[in-house]
Amino acid sequence: MLDALAVSGGVLITPMSTPATNPGAFQPLPPLTGRRIRAAVVGAGAIGRGSHFPALARLAEAGETEVVAAVDIDATAVESFCAEAGIPHAYTDLEQMLREQRPDLVTICTPPTLHRAQTVAALRAGAWVWCEKPPVPTLADFDAVEDEEGKDGGPYASIVFQHRFGSGTRHVRRLLAEQAMGRPLVAHCQTTWYRDTAYYAVPWRGRWATEGGGPAMGHGIHQMDLLLDLLGPWSEVKAMAGRLVHDVETEDVSTALVRFANGAMATVVNSVLSPDEVSRIRIDCERATVELTHLYGHSNDNWRITPAPDVSGDEAAAWQNFGPDVPSSHLEQLRELVVSMRAGERPRSSGTDGRTSLELITALYKSAFTDTTVRAGEIGPGDPYYTALHGGAPGWAPVAREEVSA
Ligand SMILES: NC(=O)c1ccc[n+]([C@@H]2O[C@H](COP(=O)([O-])OP(=O)(O)OC[C@H]3O[C@@H](n4cnc5c(N)ncnc54)[C@H](O)[C@@H]3O)[C@@H](O)[C@H]2O)c1
16 A cells, blocks of 8 residues: 555646546456456545445445555545555555556546546546546536547446435336326425535635535535436526625525426525525425425435325325335445446446536526526537536626736
8 A cells, every 4th residue: 555655756636637548558457247346436535435435345245346446645645544444555646546456446536626537537447437426517528528438338437416316216216207196297406505604714615616616516416416317307497696695706595497398397496505404305296296305315204295185095105105215325326336337338327317417507507697598408519608617607707816906
């Protein structure tokens, strides 16, 4: 472990730089049949230690995975992480780790502005990627990553959206897909959280370049992603954004009206100004209301299905049967990812399926900053919102240093 650190020579990964990797330098990895998936964790911070490693360790107990390395630019952090977790190799240089360890899976747990370059580097080394939300700063970044994926059987890059997984979501998604409760009509999607002044005193927070966006991107993305996972594609959005409390470049609250391709209409609220914190999704279908109320994760108890008066007791009872409780978690998403890897199939939450919430958030910002209705599919190359979530909008885009000092 210390050898790897010592020879890394302080060559650090530059944010958003083009990886120096020569794709031809990597030989294909051996097939995954009959062996463990060799995983590496990039980013030894809160989510790497607290969620990625524990999920990988659980699957290691089942003979599915082994964690062969961890990477962090902070040598002390990665060394202590490896020592505590029993990970054999610590690195401060991602490229070096990819060359020397040849992992099958790289899980990315670093700040969002690094996700594109690190994902591309791992894909070019032949590894599958499981990258933390928010996926990348812009749709242009997302499309650039997708271009690097394998075309036939992987490797693919998937995004961590753990709220889509677990028994509650699986049950409700199936009821909605089968229209068991009738057509979905009206929905509410609420991320009303509270973040104080001390939270925003950290210099990288509240800035487009470093945090990537405000609560729509950083906090509300989970509930919006889950709403899209349940209701399917959206078709148009009208939004408002505000800076009501904090001294931030981004917004601290946004609201939106979203129409879905199936005709359903939703309201969305993303706030860090709400002392009584809750994450909520409510979907009124023709024959029942489905409601999920939680904060950072859900189990069966967080879901409630209220039948319309004319629904029989037997049918309502069948809807209430969520099966054995499997809470939403990184572990549940990772289980599915490992199955997809072994089958050589595109995993859920990758490609178009992984892009959908980023597109809705981009459209939300465009609608709010231009006071227009934005339709699905309209933000592409040439649109200022394709390459920057603030779209260069006056009053919202970062102000250049010269203008500040003038
Ligand atoms: N899915 C969830 O529910 C959830 C929850 C919290 C955070 N996250 C996401 O996880 C990501 C990381 O968040 P966190 O809270 O763990 O942050 P953190 O600051 O605790 O950890 C980030 C780590 O990345 C390291 N790092 C920075 N630059 C690096 C580089 N170039 N190469 C390697 N390592 C580098 C830092 O030294 C740090 O140890 C963010 O995208 C965040 O939004 C997701």
